[in-house]
Amino acid sequence: MMRLRLLVALTAFSGLVSPALAQPQPTPLPLPPAVPDPQDKPFPGTLSVSVDATDTAHHIMSIHETVPVPKEAVQKGEMILLYPMWIPGDHSPTGVIEQLGSLKVQSGGKTISWKRDNVNVAAFHIPVSATTPTLDLHFQLLSPVTPDQGRVVMTPSIVNVQWDQVSLYPAGYFTRDITVKPSVLVPHGWQIGSALRAPTYGDETHFNATTYNTLVDSPIYAGRYFRKIDLTGPDHVPVALNVVADDPDSLNATPSQIEAHKNLVRQATTLFGSHHYDHYDFLLALTEELGMIGLEHHQSSENAAAPGYFTEWDKTFPERDLLAHEYTHSWNGKYRRPADMWAPNFNVPQRGSLLWVYEGQTQYWGNVLAARSGLVTKDQGFEALAYMAATYDNQSGRLWRPLEDTTNDPVIAQRAPLSWRDWQRSEDYYVEGQLVWLDADTLIRKLSNGQKSLDDFAKAFFGTNNGSFIVSPYQFDEVAATLNSIQPYDWAKFLHDRLDTIQPHAPLDGLKNGGYKLVYTDKPTSFVKASEGMRHGLDLTFSLGMSVTKSGKTARVHWMSPAFKAGLTSGETILAVNDMDYTSERLRHAITDAQKDPKQTIRLVVKSGEHINTVSIPYHEGLRYPHLERVDGTTDYLSAIYTPR
Structure with a gap:
């Protein structure tokens, strides 16, 4: 009987028993002719x-x-x-x-x-x-x-x-x-x-x-409310700041604020030693209604900022590297462009393997030029750098995903919201790229005893063919070779180590070689305070591992943070803190109280959809905010980088 069943099974498998299996299988239709x-x-x-x-x-x-x-x-x-x-x-x-x-x-x-x-x-x-x-x-x-x-x-x-x-x-x-x-x-x-x-x-x-x-x-x-401000620099090539706004009062820039924007043009043209436009127009919308944007163009840039960009100058400095970033792109991204990002029309795919240069070094110069020009103070620039260094040093996704792979993220994620941003990683080539280039700059200064710097690279790499609009493509080898011409070193290995390998920590040698170290205290910097004010929320990134909006909604919960381990996710609403209605101050006090008493936990009543839950967070390390601390006995290259030229 067993032998008969086996024979039936084998013949069925071979198609001799079931006519259905002998039917022709479907095949795909040919695609239509490709677009020329x-x-x-x-x-x-x-x-x-x-x-x-x-x-x-x-x-x-x-x-x-x-x-x-x-x-x-x-x-x-x-x-x-x-x-x-x-x-x-x-x-x-x-x-x-x-x-x-x-x-x-x-x-x-x-x-x-x-x-x-x-x-x-x-x-x-x-x-x-x-x-x-x-x-x-x-x-x-x-x-x-x-x-x-x-x-x-x-x-x-x-x-x-x-x-x-x-x-x-x-x-x-x-x-x-x-x-x-x-x-x-x-x-x-x-x-x-x-x-x-x-x-x-x-x-x-x-x-x-x-x-x-x-x-x-x-x-x-x-715009209905419009102001054009002349920023033309010493090379006499016309540059203008075109400002539109939701209301006329937002256009009220002071002479010193205008001078800082003029200084941006002076500092950028000094850095690159060239221009690749016959005129340049900053487009700046001061608005709560138009969609936010920061987009580079060869002879202009689209930018949007808060209505208080000028009128609340002391509160809006965290976003004032935007114009410096997009202006830098006229040299880096528009004139000099990665070869795989140049395309013959707007429907041929681009590839982003060198976005850590295109965006990463632009992010670096945006931060530096904002400080050199006076759009931000040196201390404000340092505070922004400390925050970014800490953020990416605590980026959990770096344990599985190398930085270079994030250059694929514009296509992978399409800049859509991510459920676990720091674990998935996103377009990290921006800010971690900035840290890589700080590392390179301070290393060049250290090896050359302060005689050379990344400024020399910028002039050699982006300053070619002064006045030319024609795109000049490049590949990895030219980047490494130009660095080597400024300061001999194995720059290809330097870059590959930071781009292609799994690194548990962010590239922070730039801080060490620059004469500083990253530390944490319980005092927020002015950068954190201003950022919280602009976002109307509470930043607990480096303590509980989350940020919270003014209404108590968890805006971002970090992977494996104390908040994560307690069961919190983004998009939930905190109703109560230690048996009291939620306020940001009560949550701060709960964190500091738990630091004083190791037996006390932080109790939260949380609403998620129709579900209400009570969570307890056993966290006792208090409030933590990143700062840069000067290392005695070292050369202060970081201050030299941020000093106007």
């Missing part, structure tokens, strides 16, 4: 893009675009237009194609049916012939009305026009080879800030023709 690769050849004709940005009530921009039809498209019987997806500076495919609406294509007044590519959904196939010499496109940008729908770009007082969101371009060409004539209509009486130039400015402004690359790289801030 971009070619380095001039597009025959000039696009025009006209944007009506006056409907701020509904947050809708209406666009009319004309596109000449090339002969080769007529021969193929089809023209393909692309919506930009890979936006420079975002490091991932962030194009807001979901906001594109009401697309209508016409030629000579006749409507033409279009068809979206069902694989590359940013590509639109449009039939053309000799009777369709030009395509007229009409569509809308249905921009977010509330922040939970995306970044808000239209408010009653400010409009932010990003040209990648309001235009399509022909496939098959390098975007630097496509010429465009742009125009914009803004509400009556509003003023415009942009790197684009026009013969005259008004409610409807027709800008000079430019390339599609430059167009996408030249956004607009337009």
Whole structure:
């Protein structure tokens, strides 16, 4: 009997018994033809893009675009237009194609049916012939009305026009080879800030023709309340700070504040010994309504800060390295760019393997230049550095994930909220990259007895071809070789050790070689106090291992921290502390009381959804905040780094 069952099983397995198993298995359908690769050849004709940005009530921009039809498209019987997806500076495919609406294509007044590519959904196939010499496109940008729908770009007082969101371009060409004539209509009486130039400015402004690359790289801030401040430096290349605001009072910058921004231009051009623009426009929105942003461009940058940026100067310094960071990108990221991040158009994927240079060194210079220029004091710069060093030294995710792998995170996480940020790691190449470059700077100074520094690297690496706009790509070997030309050392190993290997602690040799060490006390720095004030919360990162909003919601709980081990997660609400209604002061007192009495725990009543729970945290080390402490008998290279040139 057993032998018979085995025979049946074997014959069934071989397909001899079950006809069903002999049926043909499905095979995949072939993919449609790929969108043509971009070619380095001039597009025959000039696009025009006209944007009506006056409907701020509904947050809708209406666009009319004309596109000449090339002969080769007529021969193929089809023209393909692309919506930009890979936006420079975002490091991932962030194009807001979901906001594109009401697309209508016409030629000579006749409507033409279009068809979206069902694989590359940013590509639109449009039939053309000799009777369709030009395509007229009409569509809308249905921009977010509330922040939970995306970044808000239209408010009653400010409009932010990003040209990648309001235009399509022909496939098959390098975007630097496509010429465009742009125009914009803004509400009556509003003023415009942009790197684009026009013969005259008004409610409807027709800008000079430019390339599609430059167009996408030249956004607009337009505002009801607007101020333009001249920051031109000693090289006489025009630089301006274009400020828009929710209200007119926010524009009230003092002469000393303006001087600090002028100093930023002086210090940056001194550092790099060059410029790669014929004019530069900082775009700064002081707002609680427009979406926050810090985005680099070759001849401008988009920035947003709190309305009190000028009027509450002593409280807003934690965000005042933003302009220095984005300005640095004109040299590092726009002119000098990692070779795998240069792409021929805005739909070819970029790769971020060198983001620790692109963003990491920019983060470093942003912090340093802010201090050198007086946007922050040296002590404020040191406090920010201490906080970042402590944060990344306590980054639990470094136990499994090397820094270099985080350069993939813009694509992996798309900058979406993470449940356990410090364990998963995110775009750590920014701030940990800053620490790597501080390590390099202080090591160069130490090895050269103070004769050389990372300033020399910056001038040698980013200061080439003064005045040139042409992107100069680089790879890892050139970075290491340039460092070696400044100060002989095994820089390739230095970098690989910090980038590619698991390191249980952050690279803090820059502090040691700079003459300082990281310590913790129970006194918050002015940086922590100002940050708590701006965020309206309580920062207990280095004690309980969490931050808490003013209303008691846990904003971030750190992996394996005392709060984590007690069962807390982010998004919960603390209702009570030691049997009293929650306030931030009561939670602080509970921490200090538990430090005095090792038998006392910190008791919290916590609400999570419909669930209420009581947790007890056995923590007795008190409040802890990071500081930099001077090491006696060592050279103070860190102060030298932050000293104006």
